[in-house]
Amino acid sequence: MNMKNLILISIAVLATGLASCKKEKKKIGEPASKLEGINANWVLTRVDQIDVTKTLAFVESDTLLEVTEVFAGSNPMTLDIKSADFTYAITPGTTYNLFPKASGSWKFDDVLYPSRVIFDASTAEELSMKLLRPVRPQDPNLVLKLDKRCNGKRTTSYHLWFTRKS
Amino acid sequence: MNRIILSAAFFAFGSIAATAQKAWITPDPINPDDSITIWVDIKKCDCQRLVGSTEPLYIWTWSPKDRAASDPTFNGQWGNSNEVLKMTPAGNDVWYFRMVPTKFYGVTAGEIYDKGFMLLVKKKDGTGAGGGGCNEDKTEDLTIKVERPKTQAQKVSSFPQTLKMDTVPTSSNDVFTLVYNNNMEEKVSMKGVKDLYVFVQGLGTDGLTYQIASILQTGNNPQLVMKEKSPGLFIYQMRPQVFFPTLPAGVKIKTLKCQIVRKDIGSSDDTVDGTFQFHFSNTCD
Numbered sequence: 001m002n003m004k005n006l007i008l009i010s011i012a013v014l015a016t017g018l019a020s021c022k023k024e025k026k027k028i029g030e031p032a033s034k035l036e037g038i039n040a041n042w043v044l045t046r047v048d049q050i051d052v053t054k055t056l057a058f059v060e061s062d063t064l065l066e067v068t069e070v071f072a073g074s075n076p077m078t079l080d081i082k083s084a085d086f087t088y089a090i091t092p093g094t095t096y097n098l099f100p101k102a103s104g105s106w107k108f109d110d111v112l113y114p115s116r117v118i119f120d121a122s123t124a125e126e127l128s129m130k131l132l133r134p135v136r137p138q139d140p141n142l143v144l145k146l147d148k149r150c151n152g153k154r155t156t157s158y159h160l161w162f163t164r165k166s
Numbered sequence: 167m168n169r170i171i172l173s174a175a176f177f178a179f180g181s182i183a184a185t186a187q188k189a190w191i192t193p194d195p196i197n198p199d200d201s202i203t204i205w206v207d208i209k210k211c212d213c214q215r216l217v218g219s220t221e222p223l224y225i226w227t228w229s230p231k232d233r234a235a236s237d238p239t240f241n242g243q244w245g246n247s248n249e250v251l252k253m254t255p256a257g258n259d260v261w262y263f264r265m266v267p268t269k270f271y272g273v274t275a276g277e278i279y280d281k282g283f284m285l286l287v288k289k290k291d292g293t294g295a296g297g298g299g300c301n302e303d304k305t306e307d308l309t310i311k312v313e314r315p316k317t318q319a320q321k322v323s324s325f326p327q328t329l330k331m332d333t334v335p336t337s338s339n340d341v342f343t344l345v346y347n348n349n350m351e352e353k354v355s356m357k358g359v360k361d362l363y364v365f366v367q368g369l370g371t372d373g374l375t376y377q378i379a380s381i382l383q384t385g386n387n388p389q390l391v392m393k394e395k396s397p398g399l400f401i402y403q404m405r406p407q408v409f410f411p412t413l414p415a416g417v418k419i420k421t422l423k424c425q426i427v428r429k430d431i432g433s434s435d436d437t438v439d440g441t442f443q444f445h446f447s448n449t450c451d
Contacts, residue, residue, distance in 0.1 A: 053335055148336070
């Protein structure tokens, strides 16, 4: 094999190698259904409290403190959410229960790209909570932010971490 | 020159307060280890015998600590005030007195914050017409509360932090956390200790005081133990409204009083100096 053939073979091998490195195009597919994701029985496993008076905080721990033990107690709340008929039911246990009702209706603010979960919308007991994380079928947690207000002014907030039971 | 500067400071810092208060301090908040000025507006006082006085006036103060006769800042006799307590006129019946509180009273900064100042202003001989009350050459008793500074890290604090007058923004139903930073402790006997408990008293809207245990029994109650969140940083969490088993229905906890103590209290060496009060905004649940 002369030098010219050797170079040609080397180029061919290199080109084949490079071609094999090309990424295959994948299809994104349909976005995961949040309705399917939230449809579960959830148990409260962590609660963080927010100090809303601290407006100049440089680290998260300055404004956020875990309060699970005192807030949830020994028998934490469960939240059963059904997407089929958009109903929910709460078993408060020993938890500081800030839900005005034990059961009722719920909805997302946007079914495809939800940012809030609204319980008992358009009633006197309406409770709207920010969705802090996506809640797809594969996500283990439902994380809601509950703002407490007095005369229109926020006094504190709680981040409620629910874990999927079933 | 000092008087001009102080007068300027009075108009700059105290003019708003002066319209509403008989007595106040500058700066606000103070550093108890640094020089402060106590101001009294005689015209705002209930007792008016000193209005327009051309005689020297003297501060007479007994809190945070009444000093002994051997102390240089001793008040003196009622008929003969100690000359070092002479006040300075700022004009328009406003008088002031400068001091470094911890040196003047011989107390810690914590005691200044806890007890505040109690004082009156008098002539060198306060007897006046005699008989006590406003018939003597003095003002009535004046109280000045001392706010702890909010801008710097505190040894004992709360979460959420307090707003003005030790009021937290939350209700007694919310979670309340007492925070104690032992790393900032100056008391030698309490440095580095781990067996910390909280003696908690709740003042109800019915005017009664509720507690889990007496201060001496606090260390025997596991539910009163503080947790070490990180080295030297201790927290105690509770929901005041459901904390006291004997609290009657319909009564709300409006104030918490907390003292941090060791498990076995043998003396004041086993306690963090000071009682820490927190008021709740119970307008809403």
